[in-house]
Amino acid sequence: MSLFVTFNKMNVMKTDILPQQIRAARALIDWTREDLANASGVTVRTLARIESSQTLPRTATLQAISSALEAAGIEFISQNGAGPGVRLARRLDDN
Template sequence: MDITPPQLRAARALVDWSREELAKRADTTARTIARIEAGETVPRQSTLEAIRSALEAAGVEFIPENGGGAGVRLRKDTI
């Protein structure tokens, strides 16, 4: 999975979105978001891409594992 459950939870917090809001913007369900965040499922690649696209459009940048741990941040122009 290219977005970890903690990254997803943190990304939602950065943009102050509920699971319902992210689900609406990513064309999925809030239950799917909850299951991904809890690590209960490995989502389809298309679902992850939709989630990533929605969050990136809101200004989230996903930081890959680079020895210091994966993370998220807001783009400078959205702060």
């Protein structure tokens, strides 16, 4: 049984957040896996397996990861014609 759904010749986690988005989000805020592990409560080993597409995370695990990244200023961008991505969330003091 596949852990992934193939969409446009790309493996997509059924949770709608790609491993690439998690890696990109960490890069944007200059976080190591250890930083994300500490913020999310997910082990470094589990993060490594998720980011390398070796495992499909449970819903609660993915929620913990995305919540930690969002609290650190990351905004996940869904598939919108240009593909999914991440960006730094706009702060209220930005114009």
